[in-house]
Amino acid sequence: MIEVSGLTKSFKSFKKEKGIKGTLKSLVSREYTSIDAVKDVSFNIKRGEIIGYIGANGAGKSTTIKMMTGILTPTEGYVNVDGRIPYEERTENARHIGVVFGQKTQLWWDLPLGETYSILKEIYEVPDDFYEEQMKYFDQVFELSTFMDKTVRTLSLGQRMRADLAASMLHNPQVLFLDEPTIGLDVVVKERIRKAIKDMNEKYGTTIVLTTHDMSDIEELCHRIIIIDKGTLLYDGGIDKIRKDYGFERKITFDLRYDSEDEVKESLSSIYQNIDNSTQKNLRFIVQDNQAIINFNRNEISISSIMNFVLHGFNVLDFSVQDMDIEAIVKQIYTK
Ligand SMILES: Nc1ncnc2c1ncn2[C@@H]1O[C@H](COP(=O)(O)OP(=O)(O)O)[C@@H](O)[C@H]1O
Ligand SMILES: [Mg+2]
Structure with missing residues (x-):
């Protein structure tokens, strides 16, 4: 379902020496340094798997997700998601995947939430009856109707995250990329989010790549984890081995x-x-x-x-x- 091979992303940033002199110098000389946010990472993910993609802050998780969703183009290497190369077929790819970045909403800030879903329904051409079914389910698991009339900007973090997840799942994507979907949330909301992730996977066989800092997310949802550190792959395998060796x-x-x-x-x-x-x-x-x-x-x-x-x-x-x-x-x- 997902194939990642030799994936590398370097970010260039201008080198700047200290002080005004340094600033002036950097204007003319344009010397820059390059950091490898992701370095030669390879893995395969099968249809229906839920993968925990974990690592410390700055390890390169979001950068990897951005390349898998087509937001960033790799410096080197290759990504294939469900037969498409995301950064080359960004629009077509977007129709088949769902994405949540916990740190930043994908929703329109000024629209009432209800309207957001109507628009997404049109964009993704979601059939009427499936739309009804999904909205009913989202209301059950996320209690959306309690804040459906509010504009996105007025939602609390927990409401906003639930709204974002519902939006990412609305069109029943084959693959879901969830980058820290539980960050900063209380246990009750976390539990609802985990349930929805589990349900999607069980009902539709959705393949899910999940980035999180919360080991309970991983323990509840994932059989396999990939650990990345300073841009390179450190571990790819069962959660059981990690649990046995380090997890206690x-x-x-x-x-x-x-x-x-x-x-x-x-x-x-x-x-x-x-x-x-x-x-x-x-x-x-x-x-x-x-x-x-x-x-x-x-x-x-x-x-x-x-x-x-x-x-x-x-x-x-x-x-x-x-x-x-x-x-x-x-x-x-x-x-x-
Ligand atoms: N747009 C960017 N420009 C320059 N450096 C970046 C950019 N995005 C990320 N980085 C750097 O790449 C590294 C990996 O970042 P990121 O993928 O966001 O890590 P994670 O999601 O694991 O916390 C960090 O050192 C970060 O500062
Ligand atoms: Mg991140």
Whole structure:
């Protein structure tokens, strides 16, 4: 369905030395540097797959998506989406794909949302009955009708993202490119978005490329992930292997009240020294700014045992548990 081969995108930017002199110099000399946002990336995606395309900030995810959707032309390499080369057949390609950029709406800012969908219906030539069916479904999953009369500019982020997703799915595209569709949203809206993604994939066999920072998105939706780092492909394979090797990392942050940071550090260290070697390997902690942050492998150590000793040994005001994060996984892949 999607074929990406040797894909490279370099951005040129003018080199500028510091100060006024540098500015003047850059006006005449026009020296520029080039950065490879995406470097020799290759992968294939089969029809009906949901792929998590992940990496740290600035890794090159959006640039890849832009080349797959025809917004950018590669510097080198090749993309084929459902038999078309996106950047050469941009308009035709657009009829068959759906795109959401979480950071930026694709909708018309000043139009009431309802009108937006009527226009998209005409553009994509969506048959009446299918349009009815889709709108009914979107209302169920996204509760669109509660803000259908509002103009896009007045929507909240959560409403706007749901509206964008509905727009991307309206014409039942073969492929959906979703670039951070859950960024900045609360759990309830995230859950609705995940449901819609899952439904589309199950109902119509839609192929989905999903970029996200949220590991729960990945765990719920993807069997396969592609990790990109500094423009190059770092991993392409099952989520299970990543989960097994790195994915059980959890982080608990305790807000503590203490008089002496050194004392807390010391008592944590002495507990640490007394546990067995294999548990030590799976646990790291730091104490700073009235917080104790504990990283551990939840496969090896139970949350409850950690809670137990911290809650009993220290004056805990609050705590939170965070999922493994992508930056940490990328770092670990490098160190292994
Ligand atoms: N239009 C552009 N001009 C110059 N540099 C860019 C442009 N777009 C992206 N970049 C750079 O390319 C790299 C990859 O960016 P991007 O694909 O947006 O990363 P991601 O989506 O993974 O956060 C970054 O270093 C970014 O600054
Ligand atoms: Mg991005």
